Amino acid sequence: MSLPRPALDPDLAARLAGMPLGVMLDAEILMQMRQYRTPVETYLEGRSLDHREVEVETTDGFAMPLSIFRQAGANTDAAPCIYWVHGGGMVMGDRFANLDIPLEWLKRFGAVVVTVDYRLAPEVSGSTLVEDCYRGLTWVAAHAAGLGIDPARIIVAGASAGGGLAAGMVLMARDLDGPTIAAQILICPMLDHRNDTTSSRQYAGDPGVWTQEKNAFGWKSVLGGAGEAEVSPYISPARASDLSGLPTAYIDAGTAEVFRDENADYASRIWAAGGQAELHIWAGGFHGFDAMFPDAPLSTAARQARTAWLGRFLNAAA
Template sequence: MARPGLDPELRALLADLPLMSGLDAGVLAQLRRLPSTPLDAVLHGRAAGHREITTPVPLSIFTPARTDHAPTPCVYWVHGGGMVMGDRFSQIDIPLDWLDLFGATVVSVEYRLAPESTGMTPVEDCYRGLLWVAEHAGELGIDPSRIIVAGASAGGGLAAGLTLMARDRGAPSIAAQVLICPMLDHRNLTTSSRQFSGEPGVWTREMNEFGWRSVIGRGEVSGYMSPAIADDLSGLPTAYIDAGTAEVFRDEDVAYATRIWAAGGQAELHIWAGGCHGFDALYPGARISVAARRTRNDWLARVLGPAPGDVR
Protein backbone atom coordinates (compact mmCIF):
# COMPACT_ATOMS: atom_id res chain seq x y z
CA MET A 1 0.00 0.00 0.00
CA ALA A 2 1.36 3.42 -0.94
CA ARG A 3 2.28 5.59 2.02
CA PRO A 4 4.06 8.88 2.75
CA GLY A 5 7.82 8.57 3.02
CA LEU A 6 9.96 9.48 5.98
CA ASP A 7 11.75 12.78 6.39
CA PRO A 8 15.27 12.10 4.98
CA GLU A 9 17.03 13.03 8.21
CA LEU A 10 14.74 10.78 10.24
CA ARG A 11 15.21 7.95 7.76
CA ALA A 12 18.97 8.10 8.26
CA LEU A 13 18.63 8.21 12.04
CA LEU A 14 16.15 5.33 12.14
CA ALA A 15 18.54 3.13 10.17
CA ASP A 16 20.45 2.60 13.43
CA LEU A 17 17.35 1.76 15.49
CA PRO A 18 16.31 -1.92 15.88
CA LEU A 19 12.75 -1.61 14.60
CA MET A 20 10.04 -4.26 14.99
CA SER A 21 6.87 -5.09 13.11
CA GLY A 22 4.91 -6.52 16.04
CA LEU A 23 4.74 -7.08 19.79
CA ASP A 24 4.03 -10.13 21.91
CA ALA A 25 4.32 -10.99 25.59
CA GLY A 26 7.94 -12.16 25.26
CA VAL A 27 9.11 -9.04 23.44
CA LEU A 28 7.22 -6.85 25.89
CA ALA A 29 8.99 -8.53 28.82
CA GLN A 30 12.35 -7.76 27.19
CA LEU A 31 11.42 -4.13 26.53
CA ARG A 32 10.30 -3.67 30.13
CA ARG A 33 13.74 -4.79 31.32
CA LEU A 34 15.40 -1.88 29.51
CA PRO A 35 16.57 0.89 31.86
CA SER A 36 14.31 3.84 32.53
CA THR A 37 15.14 7.36 31.41
CA PRO A 38 18.23 8.46 33.41
CA LEU A 39 16.69 11.26 35.45
CA ASP A 40 20.00 12.74 36.61
CA ALA A 41 21.03 13.31 33.02
CA VAL A 42 17.70 14.94 32.15
CA LEU A 43 17.83 17.23 35.19
CA HIS A 44 21.51 18.13 34.75
CA GLY A 45 21.86 21.86 34.24
CA ARG A 46 18.20 22.61 34.96
CA ALA A 47 17.18 24.86 37.83
CA ALA A 48 14.54 22.41 39.01
CA GLY A 49 13.59 20.74 42.24
CA HIS A 50 12.37 17.15 42.28
CA ARG A 51 10.41 15.10 44.77
CA GLU A 52 8.38 11.91 44.79
CA ILE A 53 4.91 11.69 46.32
CA THR A 54 2.68 8.67 46.84
CA THR A 55 -0.94 9.76 46.61
CA PRO A 56 -3.66 7.52 45.25
CA VAL A 57 -1.01 7.00 42.52
CA PRO A 58 2.74 7.74 42.50
CA LEU A 59 3.60 11.22 41.25
CA SER A 60 6.91 12.86 40.39
CA ILE A 61 6.89 16.62 40.97
CA PHE A 62 9.38 18.96 39.32
CA THR A 63 9.38 22.57 40.45
CA PRO A 64 11.04 25.62 38.90
CA ALA A 65 13.55 27.70 40.81
CA ARG A 66 11.65 30.87 41.74
CA THR A 67 12.52 34.14 43.44
CA ASP A 68 8.88 34.95 44.15
CA HIS A 69 5.98 32.98 45.58
CA ALA A 70 3.47 33.52 42.78
CA PRO A 71 1.51 30.37 41.86
CA THR A 72 2.92 28.58 38.83
CA PRO A 73 1.15 27.00 35.91
CA CYS A 74 1.11 23.20 36.05
CA VAL A 75 1.75 20.62 33.36
CA TYR A 76 0.31 17.24 34.27
CA TRP A 77 2.30 14.75 32.18
CA VAL A 78 1.13 11.30 31.04
CA HIS A 79 3.84 9.11 29.53
CA GLY A 80 3.66 7.01 26.38
CA GLY A 81 4.39 3.34 25.76
CA GLY A 82 1.31 1.84 24.13
CA MET A 83 -0.29 1.52 27.60
CA VAL A 84 1.91 -1.56 28.12
CA MET A 85 5.35 -0.09 28.93
CA GLY A 86 7.19 3.04 30.02
CA ASP A 87 7.08 4.91 33.30
CA ARG A 88 6.56 8.43 34.60
CA PHE A 89 10.05 9.45 33.44
CA SER A 90 9.45 8.44 29.83
CA GLN A 91 9.66 11.45 27.46
CA ILE A 92 10.02 13.65 30.55
CA ASP A 93 12.35 16.05 28.72
CA ILE A 94 9.33 17.37 26.79
CA PRO A 95 7.44 18.82 29.78
CA LEU A 96 10.68 19.79 31.53
CA ASP A 97 11.33 22.15 28.63
CA TRP A 98 8.08 23.87 29.66
CA LEU A 99 9.37 24.15 33.21
CA ASP A 100 12.38 25.99 31.78
CA LEU A 101 10.41 28.17 29.37
CA PHE A 102 7.29 29.01 31.34
CA GLY A 103 8.18 28.41 34.97
CA ALA A 104 5.65 25.56 35.07
CA THR A 105 5.49 22.93 37.77
CA VAL A 106 5.58 19.52 36.09
CA VAL A 107 3.73 16.58 37.64
CA SER A 108 4.22 13.18 36.01
CA VAL A 109 1.88 10.31 36.89
CA GLU A 110 2.68 6.60 37.23
CA TYR A 111 -0.42 4.78 36.00
CA ARG A 112 -0.79 1.01 36.06
CA LEU A 113 0.01 -0.74 32.80
CA ALA A 114 -1.79 -3.35 30.72
CA PRO A 115 -2.12 -6.27 30.45
CA GLU A 116 -1.79 -6.55 34.23
CA SER A 117 -4.31 -3.71 34.61
CA THR A 118 -7.08 -3.49 32.06
CA GLY A 119 -10.15 -1.49 31.14
CA MET A 120 -10.57 1.87 32.82
CA THR A 121 -7.69 1.38 35.26
CA PRO A 122 -5.02 3.42 33.40
CA VAL A 123 -7.26 6.43 32.74
CA GLU A 124 -8.79 6.28 36.25
CA ASP A 125 -5.26 6.27 37.72
CA CYS A 126 -4.44 9.37 35.68
CA TYR A 127 -7.66 11.06 36.77
CA ARG A 128 -7.09 10.31 40.46
CA GLY A 129 -3.62 11.82 40.27
CA LEU A 130 -4.89 14.93 38.51
CA LEU A 131 -7.69 15.39 41.03
CA TRP A 132 -5.18 15.15 43.88
CA VAL A 133 -2.98 17.80 42.24
CA ALA A 134 -5.93 20.18 41.84
CA GLU A 135 -7.09 19.62 45.41
CA HIS A 136 -3.57 20.32 46.73
CA ALA A 137 -2.76 23.17 44.35
CA GLY A 138 -2.20 25.64 47.18
CA GLU A 139 0.45 23.59 48.97
CA LEU A 140 2.08 22.72 45.63
CA GLY A 141 2.27 26.39 44.65
CA ILE A 142 0.15 25.78 41.56
CA ASP A 143 -2.41 28.11 40.00
CA PRO A 144 -5.49 25.85 39.73
CA SER A 145 -6.80 27.89 36.79
CA ARG A 146 -3.69 27.06 34.73
CA ILE A 147 -3.47 23.28 34.83
CA ILE A 148 -2.63 21.74 31.47
CA VAL A 149 -2.78 18.02 30.76
CA ALA A 150 -0.28 16.69 28.23
CA GLY A 151 0.98 13.37 26.98
CA ALA A 152 2.62 11.56 24.09
CA SER A 153 1.33 8.50 22.23
CA ALA A 154 -0.61 6.38 24.75
CA GLY A 155 -0.13 9.26 27.17
CA GLY A 156 -1.78 11.59 24.69
CA GLY A 157 -4.76 9.26 24.45
CA LEU A 158 -4.98 8.99 28.23
CA ALA A 159 -4.69 12.79 28.53
CA ALA A 160 -7.64 13.13 26.14
CA GLY A 161 -9.59 10.52 28.09
CA LEU A 162 -9.02 12.10 31.49
CA THR A 163 -9.99 15.50 30.02
CA LEU A 164 -13.31 14.01 28.94
CA MET A 165 -13.67 12.46 32.39
CA ALA A 166 -12.95 15.76 34.15
CA ARG A 167 -15.56 17.51 32.01
CA ASP A 168 -18.19 14.89 32.75
CA ARG A 169 -17.44 14.71 36.49
CA GLY A 170 -17.28 18.48 36.85
CA ALA A 171 -13.71 18.62 38.21
CA PRO A 172 -10.94 19.45 38.08
CA SER A 173 -10.74 22.46 35.80
CA ILE A 174 -8.32 21.97 32.89
CA ALA A 175 -7.03 24.99 30.98
CA ALA A 176 -5.73 23.15 27.91
CA GLN A 177 -4.71 19.74 26.58
CA VAL A 178 -1.57 18.92 24.61
CA LEU A 179 -1.91 15.66 22.69
CA ILE A 180 1.34 14.59 21.04
CA CYS A 181 0.82 11.86 18.40
CA PRO A 182 -2.01 10.57 20.62
CA MET A 183 -3.28 6.97 20.64
CA LEU A 184 -7.02 7.66 20.41
CA ASP A 185 -8.82 4.88 18.56
CA HIS A 186 -8.88 1.16 19.37
CA ARG A 187 -10.54 0.23 16.07
CA ASN A 188 -7.46 0.50 13.78
CA LEU A 189 -9.64 1.17 10.74
CA THR A 190 -8.03 4.29 9.29
CA THR A 191 -6.02 4.56 6.10
CA SER A 192 -2.89 5.44 8.06
CA SER A 193 -3.37 2.36 10.24
CA ARG A 194 -3.41 0.18 7.15
CA GLN A 195 -0.50 2.02 5.53
CA PHE A 196 1.91 1.33 8.38
CA SER A 197 1.41 -2.39 8.66
CA GLY A 198 3.46 -5.44 7.77
CA GLU A 199 6.89 -3.82 7.99
CA PRO A 200 9.14 -2.85 10.91
CA GLY A 201 8.52 0.58 12.36
CA VAL A 202 8.57 2.67 15.52
CA TRP A 203 4.90 1.79 16.15
CA THR A 204 3.01 -0.35 13.65
CA ARG A 205 -0.59 -1.40 13.19
CA GLU A 206 0.31 -4.80 14.67
CA MET A 207 1.95 -3.24 17.73
CA ASN A 208 -1.06 -0.99 18.15
CA GLU A 209 -3.43 -3.96 18.02
CA PHE A 210 -1.38 -5.68 20.74
CA GLY A 211 -1.52 -2.59 22.95
CA TRP A 212 -5.26 -2.22 22.59
CA ARG A 213 -5.94 -5.95 23.12
CA SER A 214 -3.86 -5.75 26.28
CA VAL A 215 -5.78 -2.86 27.79
CA ILE A 216 -9.28 -3.85 26.65
CA GLY A 217 -9.02 -7.42 27.91
CA ARG A 218 -12.46 -9.00 27.91
CA GLY A 219 -14.31 -5.84 28.82
CA GLU A 220 -16.23 -3.17 26.97
CA VAL A 221 -14.55 -0.10 25.49
CA SER A 222 -15.42 3.31 26.91
CA GLY A 223 -14.87 6.68 25.28
CA TYR A 224 -12.59 7.49 28.20
CA MET A 225 -10.36 4.60 27.15
CA SER A 226 -10.64 5.21 23.40
CA PRO A 227 -11.56 8.91 23.04
CA ALA A 228 -12.25 8.57 19.30
CA ILE A 229 -15.52 6.80 20.15
CA ALA A 230 -16.68 9.38 22.72
CA ASP A 231 -20.14 10.60 21.69
CA ASP A 232 -19.67 14.25 22.66
CA LEU A 233 -16.53 16.40 22.28
CA SER A 234 -18.20 19.68 23.22
CA GLY A 235 -17.16 21.75 26.20
CA LEU A 236 -13.53 20.65 26.15
CA PRO A 237 -10.54 22.88 26.88
CA THR A 238 -8.54 24.11 23.92
CA ALA A 239 -6.34 21.41 22.42
CA TYR A 240 -3.03 21.15 20.61
CA ILE A 241 -2.70 17.99 18.52
CA ASP A 242 0.26 16.99 16.41
CA ALA A 243 1.50 13.91 14.58
CA GLY A 244 3.52 12.91 11.53
CA THR A 245 2.35 11.97 8.06
CA ALA A 246 4.33 8.70 8.25
CA GLU A 247 2.62 7.10 11.26
CA VAL A 248 -0.29 4.94 12.31
CA PHE A 249 -2.06 7.63 14.37
CA ARG A 250 -2.14 10.35 11.69
CA ASP A 251 -5.74 9.94 10.55
CA GLU A 252 -7.33 9.30 13.95
CA ASP A 253 -5.63 12.45 15.25
CA VAL A 254 -6.91 14.52 12.32
CA ALA A 255 -10.39 13.09 12.88
CA TYR A 256 -10.31 13.97 16.59
CA ALA A 257 -9.38 17.58 15.87
CA THR A 258 -12.11 17.74 13.23
CA ARG A 259 -14.71 16.50 15.70
CA ILE A 260 -13.62 19.08 18.28
CA TRP A 261 -14.14 21.81 15.68
CA ALA A 262 -17.51 20.33 14.69
CA ALA A 263 -18.56 20.52 18.36
CA GLY A 264 -17.62 24.21 18.50
CA GLY A 265 -14.32 23.78 20.30
CA GLN A 266 -10.80 24.94 19.57
CA ALA A 267 -7.98 22.67 18.44
CA GLU A 268 -4.71 23.54 16.78
CA LEU A 269 -3.57 20.69 14.54
CA HIS A 270 -0.12 20.11 13.03
CA ILE A 271 0.76 17.13 10.84
CA TRP A 272 4.47 17.10 10.13
CA ALA A 273 5.48 15.92 6.67
CA GLY A 274 7.71 12.85 6.93
CA GLY A 275 7.34 12.53 10.68
CA CYS A 276 7.29 8.98 12.08
CA HIS A 277 5.60 8.12 15.34
CA GLY A 278 7.22 9.93 18.27
CA PHE A 279 9.86 11.55 16.08
CA ASP A 280 10.52 14.54 18.31
CA ALA A 281 10.82 12.35 21.42
CA LEU A 282 13.22 9.98 19.67
CA TYR A 283 15.35 12.59 17.92
CA PRO A 284 14.82 16.03 19.46
CA GLY A 285 17.78 17.46 17.56
CA ALA A 286 16.47 16.61 14.09
CA ARG A 287 15.36 19.65 12.13
CA ILE A 288 11.74 18.48 11.89
CA SER A 289 11.73 17.84 15.65
CA VAL A 290 13.14 21.27 16.44
CA ALA A 291 10.40 22.83 14.31
CA ALA A 292 7.69 20.70 15.94
CA ARG A 293 8.82 21.55 19.47
CA ARG A 294 9.17 25.24 18.67
CA THR A 295 5.65 25.35 17.21
CA ARG A 296 4.22 23.51 20.21
CA ASN A 297 6.07 25.82 22.60
CA ASP A 298 4.78 28.91 20.78
CA TRP A 299 1.22 27.65 21.21
CA LEU A 300 1.81 27.02 24.92
CA ALA A 301 3.25 30.52 25.26
CA ARG A 302 -0.05 31.90 24.02
CA VAL A 303 -1.97 29.73 26.48
CA LEU A 304 0.27 30.13 29.54
CA GLY A 305 2.26 33.26 28.91
CA PRO A 306 6.06 33.31 29.35
CA ALA A 307 7.83 32.75 32.63
CA PRO A 308 8.73 35.87 34.60
CA GLY A 309 11.85 37.44 33.14
CA ASP A 310 11.67 35.45 29.90
CA VAL A 311 12.93 37.64 27.05
CA ARG A 312 12.34 35.28 24.13
Protein backbone atom coordinates in the same frame (compact mmCIF):
# COMPACT_ATOMS: atom_id res chain seq x y z
CA MET B 1 -0.78 -5.84 -1.05
CA SER B 2 0.57 -2.94 1.02
CA LEU B 3 -0.85 0.55 0.69
CA PRO B 4 1.27 3.43 -0.61
CA ARG B 5 2.70 5.59 2.18
CA PRO B 6 3.91 9.14 2.63
CA ALA B 7 7.70 9.23 2.45
CA LEU B 8 9.75 9.72 5.59
CA ASP B 9 11.55 12.99 6.05
CA PRO B 10 15.01 12.30 4.52
CA ASP B 11 16.94 13.36 7.61
CA LEU B 12 14.74 11.24 9.89
CA ALA B 13 14.97 8.29 7.51
CA ALA B 14 18.76 8.43 7.67
CA ARG B 15 18.73 8.55 11.46
CA LEU B 16 16.25 5.67 11.65
CA ALA B 17 18.20 3.44 9.25
CA GLY B 18 19.77 0.44 10.92
CA MET B 19 17.72 0.66 14.10
CA PRO B 20 16.31 -2.72 15.24
CA LEU B 21 12.63 -2.11 14.51
CA GLY B 22 10.16 -4.97 14.41
CA VAL B 23 6.62 -5.45 13.18
CA MET B 24 5.22 -7.31 16.17
CA LEU B 25 5.04 -6.78 19.92
CA ASP B 26 4.32 -9.72 22.20
CA ALA B 27 4.64 -10.60 25.88
CA GLU B 28 8.27 -11.71 25.59
CA ILE B 29 9.38 -8.62 23.67
CA LEU B 30 7.44 -6.43 26.09
CA MET B 31 9.30 -7.84 29.07
CA GLN B 32 12.60 -7.10 27.33
CA MET B 33 11.56 -3.55 26.48
CA ARG B 34 10.41 -2.85 30.02
CA GLN B 35 13.97 -3.42 31.22
CA TYR B 36 15.22 -0.29 29.43
CA ARG B 37 14.39 2.90 31.28
CA THR B 38 16.06 6.28 31.18
CA PRO B 39 17.11 7.31 34.71
CA VAL B 40 15.53 10.55 35.86
CA GLU B 41 19.03 11.90 36.57
CA THR B 42 19.65 11.98 32.81
CA TYR B 43 16.94 14.61 32.43
CA LEU B 44 17.84 16.55 35.57
CA GLU B 45 21.56 16.96 34.82
CA GLY B 46 22.42 20.62 34.35
CA ARG B 47 19.00 21.81 35.57
CA SER B 48 18.45 23.61 38.86
CA LEU B 49 15.23 22.01 40.07
CA ASP B 50 13.40 21.08 43.23
CA HIS B 51 12.22 17.48 42.93
CA ARG B 52 9.62 15.98 45.24
CA GLU B 53 8.06 12.49 45.30
CA VAL B 54 4.59 11.75 46.66
CA GLU B 55 2.22 8.80 46.61
CA VAL B 56 -1.48 9.15 45.90
CA GLU B 57 -3.91 6.40 46.84
CA THR B 58 -6.12 5.26 43.97
CA THR B 59 -9.75 4.28 44.41
CA ASP B 60 -8.74 0.62 44.84
CA GLY B 61 -5.96 1.33 47.33
CA PHE B 62 -2.86 1.37 45.09
CA ALA B 63 -0.13 3.80 46.17
CA MET B 64 0.56 5.59 42.90
CA PRO B 65 3.79 7.63 42.58
CA LEU B 66 3.74 11.23 41.38
CA SER B 67 6.88 13.27 40.76
CA ILE B 68 6.79 17.04 41.14
CA PHE B 69 9.37 19.40 39.63
CA ARG B 70 9.76 23.16 39.87
CA GLN B 71 12.55 25.68 39.47
CA ALA B 72 14.83 25.68 42.49
CA GLY B 73 14.06 28.61 44.73
CA ALA B 74 10.92 29.62 42.84
CA ASN B 75 8.70 31.69 45.11
CA THR B 76 5.60 32.07 42.97
CA ASP B 77 2.37 30.74 44.41
CA ALA B 78 0.44 30.80 41.12
CA ALA B 79 2.50 28.94 38.54
CA PRO B 80 0.97 27.12 35.58
CA CYS B 81 1.02 23.34 35.95
CA ILE B 82 1.90 20.76 33.33
CA TYR B 83 0.39 17.41 34.30
CA TRP B 84 2.46 15.00 32.18
CA VAL B 85 1.29 11.52 31.13
CA HIS B 86 3.95 9.27 29.63
CA GLY B 87 3.66 7.14 26.51
CA GLY B 88 4.47 3.50 25.85
CA GLY B 89 1.43 1.97 24.18
CA MET B 90 -0.27 1.62 27.60
CA VAL B 91 2.01 -1.36 28.27
CA MET B 92 5.41 0.17 29.05
CA GLY B 93 7.19 3.35 30.11
CA ASP B 94 7.22 5.26 33.38
CA ARG B 95 6.65 8.78 34.67
CA PHE B 96 10.11 9.90 33.58
CA ALA B 97 9.71 8.92 29.92
CA ASN B 98 10.35 11.92 27.62
CA LEU B 99 10.53 14.17 30.66
CA ASP B 100 12.64 16.61 28.65
CA ILE B 101 9.48 17.80 26.88
CA PRO B 102 7.61 19.16 29.93
CA LEU B 103 10.86 20.24 31.62
CA GLU B 104 11.48 22.58 28.70
CA TRP B 105 8.11 24.20 29.50
CA LEU B 106 9.10 24.38 33.16
CA LYS B 107 12.21 26.32 32.16
CA ARG B 108 10.47 28.53 29.61
CA PHE B 109 7.28 29.37 31.50
CA GLY B 110 8.09 28.74 35.16
CA ALA B 111 5.63 25.86 35.24
CA VAL B 112 5.34 23.21 37.91
CA VAL B 113 5.59 19.79 36.23
CA VAL B 114 3.79 16.81 37.76
CA THR B 115 4.26 13.36 36.23
CA VAL B 116 2.08 10.34 36.99
CA ASP B 117 3.08 6.66 37.18
CA TYR B 118 -0.25 5.10 36.21
CA ARG B 119 -0.45 1.31 36.22
CA LEU B 120 0.14 -0.51 32.95
CA ALA B 121 -1.68 -3.16 30.96
CA PRO B 122 -1.97 -6.10 30.97
CA GLU B 123 -1.43 -6.07 34.75
CA VAL B 124 -4.48 -3.78 34.94
CA SER B 125 -7.08 -3.36 32.25
CA GLY B 126 -10.05 -1.39 31.04
CA SER B 127 -10.43 2.15 32.28
CA THR B 128 -8.12 1.61 35.29
CA LEU B 129 -5.26 3.36 33.49
CA VAL B 130 -7.18 6.56 32.83
CA GLU B 131 -8.80 6.43 36.28
CA ASP B 132 -5.31 6.32 37.81
CA CYS B 133 -4.33 9.40 35.82
CA TYR B 134 -7.53 11.18 36.78
CA ARG B 135 -7.00 10.38 40.46
CA GLY B 136 -3.58 11.99 40.28
CA LEU B 137 -5.08 15.03 38.58
CA THR B 138 -7.71 15.47 41.29
CA TRP B 139 -4.96 15.29 43.93
CA VAL B 140 -2.98 18.01 42.16
CA ALA B 141 -6.03 20.26 41.91
CA ALA B 142 -6.88 19.71 45.58
CA HIS B 143 -3.31 20.54 46.65
CA ALA B 144 -2.73 23.39 44.19
CA ALA B 145 -2.09 25.99 46.88
CA GLY B 146 0.55 23.89 48.61
CA LEU B 147 2.21 23.12 45.28
CA GLY B 148 2.34 26.77 44.24
CA ILE B 149 -0.01 26.08 41.31
CA ASP B 150 -2.69 28.30 39.84
CA PRO B 151 -5.70 25.92 39.76
CA ALA B 152 -7.07 27.79 36.74
CA ARG B 153 -3.94 26.98 34.69
CA ILE B 154 -3.59 23.21 34.93
CA ILE B 155 -2.66 21.84 31.51
CA VAL B 156 -2.73 18.10 30.80
CA ALA B 157 -0.20 16.86 28.29
CA GLY B 158 1.02 13.51 27.05
CA ALA B 159 2.59 11.66 24.17
CA SER B 160 1.30 8.56 22.38
CA ALA B 161 -0.58 6.48 24.96
CA GLY B 162 -0.11 9.40 27.34
CA GLY B 163 -1.83 11.68 24.85
CA GLY B 164 -4.78 9.30 24.65
CA LEU B 165 -5.00 9.09 28.43
CA ALA B 166 -4.79 12.88 28.68
CA ALA B 167 -7.72 13.16 26.25
CA GLY B 168 -9.64 10.61 28.33
CA MET B 169 -8.99 12.58 31.53
CA VAL B 170 -10.34 15.72 29.87
CA LEU B 171 -13.56 13.89 29.01
CA MET B 172 -13.82 12.55 32.57
CA ALA B 173 -13.27 15.98 34.10
CA ARG B 174 -16.02 17.44 31.90
CA ASP B 175 -18.51 14.66 32.60
CA LEU B 176 -17.82 14.33 36.32
CA ASP B 177 -17.58 18.07 37.06
CA GLY B 178 -13.99 17.44 38.02
CA PRO B 179 -10.94 19.70 38.17
CA THR B 180 -10.75 22.62 35.78
CA ILE B 181 -8.40 21.78 32.89
CA ALA B 182 -7.21 24.87 31.08
CA ALA B 183 -5.81 23.17 27.97
CA GLN B 184 -4.74 19.80 26.59
CA ILE B 185 -1.59 19.02 24.61
CA LEU B 186 -1.93 15.71 22.78
CA ILE B 187 1.29 14.60 21.09
CA CYS B 188 0.66 11.83 18.52
CA PRO B 189 -2.09 10.53 20.83
CA MET B 190 -3.36 6.93 20.92
CA LEU B 191 -7.10 7.59 20.66
CA ASP B 192 -8.89 4.76 18.87
CA HIS B 193 -8.90 1.08 19.85
CA ARG B 194 -10.46 0.13 16.50
CA ASN B 195 -7.05 0.53 14.83
CA ASP B 196 -8.59 0.54 11.35
CA THR B 197 -7.97 3.92 9.74
CA THR B 198 -6.15 4.28 6.44
CA SER B 199 -3.00 5.33 8.29
CA SER B 200 -3.28 2.28 10.58
CA ARG B 201 -3.41 0.02 7.55
CA GLN B 202 -0.60 1.89 5.79
CA TYR B 203 1.79 1.08 8.63
CA ALA B 204 1.12 -2.64 8.86
CA GLY B 205 3.32 -5.54 7.86
CA ASP B 206 6.72 -3.84 7.86
CA PRO B 207 9.10 -2.95 10.70
CA GLY B 208 8.41 0.40 12.30
CA VAL B 209 8.55 2.37 15.52
CA TRP B 210 4.83 1.71 16.12
CA THR B 211 2.97 -0.48 13.66
CA GLN B 212 -0.64 -1.53 13.34
CA GLU B 213 0.36 -4.88 14.83
CA LYS B 214 2.05 -3.28 17.86
CA ASN B 215 -0.94 -1.03 18.30
CA ALA B 216 -3.25 -4.06 18.26
CA PHE B 217 -1.15 -5.70 20.99
CA GLY B 218 -1.37 -2.58 23.15
CA TRP B 219 -5.13 -2.31 22.81
CA LYS B 220 -5.69 -6.04 23.39
CA SER B 221 -3.58 -5.79 26.55
CA VAL B 222 -5.84 -3.00 27.82
CA LEU B 223 -9.21 -4.28 26.64
CA GLY B 224 -8.83 -8.06 26.57
CA GLY B 225 -11.92 -9.55 24.97
CA ALA B 226 -14.22 -6.61 25.72
CA GLY B 227 -17.00 -6.12 23.19
CA GLU B 228 -17.37 -2.86 21.34
CA ALA B 229 -20.19 -1.65 23.59
CA GLU B 230 -18.04 -2.30 26.68
CA VAL B 231 -15.15 -0.04 25.61
CA SER B 232 -15.25 3.20 27.59
CA PRO B 233 -14.66 6.43 25.65
CA TYR B 234 -12.45 7.49 28.55
CA ILE B 235 -9.88 4.86 27.54
CA SER B 236 -10.60 5.11 23.77
CA PRO B 237 -11.57 8.79 23.34
CA ALA B 238 -12.38 8.40 19.64
CA ARG B 239 -15.52 6.58 20.81
CA ALA B 240 -16.85 9.67 22.58
CA SER B 241 -20.02 10.80 20.83
CA ASP B 242 -19.85 14.34 22.25
CA LEU B 243 -16.68 16.45 22.07
CA SER B 244 -18.33 19.70 23.08
CA GLY B 245 -17.30 21.69 26.12
CA LEU B 246 -13.65 20.63 26.05
CA PRO B 247 -10.67 22.86 26.83
CA THR B 248 -8.63 24.12 23.90
CA ALA B 249 -6.38 21.46 22.40
CA TYR B 250 -3.05 21.25 20.63
CA ILE B 251 -2.74 18.02 18.62
CA ASP B 252 0.19 16.96 16.48
CA ALA B 253 1.43 13.87 14.66
CA GLY B 254 3.43 12.87 11.59
CA THR B 255 2.18 11.98 8.14
CA ALA B 256 4.06 8.68 8.30
CA GLU B 257 2.47 7.07 11.33
CA VAL B 258 -0.39 4.91 12.52
CA PHE B 259 -2.16 7.64 14.52
CA ARG B 260 -2.25 10.32 11.81
CA ASP B 261 -5.86 9.84 10.74
CA GLU B 262 -7.42 9.32 14.17
CA ASN B 263 -5.63 12.45 15.39
CA ALA B 264 -6.85 14.56 12.46
CA ASP B 265 -10.36 13.19 12.91
CA TYR B 266 -10.37 14.02 16.62
CA ALA B 267 -9.38 17.63 15.92
CA SER B 268 -12.03 17.88 13.21
CA ARG B 269 -14.72 16.59 15.58
CA ILE B 270 -13.70 19.14 18.24
CA TRP B 271 -14.17 21.88 15.63
CA ALA B 272 -17.51 20.41 14.57
CA ALA B 273 -18.65 20.55 18.21
CA GLY B 274 -17.74 24.24 18.41
CA GLY B 275 -14.45 23.75 20.25
CA GLN B 276 -10.96 24.97 19.54
CA ALA B 277 -8.03 22.80 18.47
CA GLU B 278 -4.77 23.51 16.72
CA LEU B 279 -3.65 20.60 14.54
CA HIS B 280 -0.18 20.02 13.10
CA ILE B 281 0.59 17.02 10.90
CA TRP B 282 4.32 17.06 10.19
CA ALA B 283 5.29 15.91 6.70
CA GLY B 284 7.56 12.88 6.87
CA GLY B 285 7.34 12.42 10.63
CA PHE B 286 7.04 8.88 12.01
CA HIS B 287 5.52 8.04 15.39
CA GLY B 288 7.41 9.78 18.18
CA PHE B 289 9.99 11.31 15.85
CA ASP B 290 10.61 14.39 17.97
CA ALA B 291 11.12 12.29 21.10
CA MET B 292 13.54 9.87 19.45
CA PHE B 293 15.57 12.51 17.61
CA PRO B 294 14.92 15.85 19.32
CA ASP B 295 17.74 17.64 17.48
CA ALA B 296 16.55 16.69 13.97
CA PRO B 297 15.36 19.72 11.97
CA LEU B 298 11.77 18.47 11.74
CA SER B 299 11.75 17.65 15.46
CA THR B 300 13.06 21.12 16.30
CA ALA B 301 10.28 22.69 14.22
CA ALA B 302 7.63 20.51 15.90
CA ARG B 303 8.86 21.29 19.40
CA GLN B 304 9.14 25.00 18.70
CA ALA B 305 5.60 25.14 17.29
CA ARG B 306 4.23 23.33 20.33
CA THR B 307 6.07 25.59 22.76
CA ALA B 308 5.02 28.72 20.87
CA TRP B 309 1.37 27.63 21.08
CA LEU B 310 1.71 27.06 24.83
CA GLY B 311 3.31 30.47 25.22
CA ARG B 312 0.45 32.15 23.37
CA PHE B 313 -2.09 30.28 25.47
CA LEU B 314 -0.43 31.16 28.78
CA ASN B 315 -0.08 34.81 27.80
CA ALA B 316 -3.77 34.94 26.93
CA ALA B 317 -4.72 33.16 30.15
CA ALA B 318 -2.56 35.35 32.41
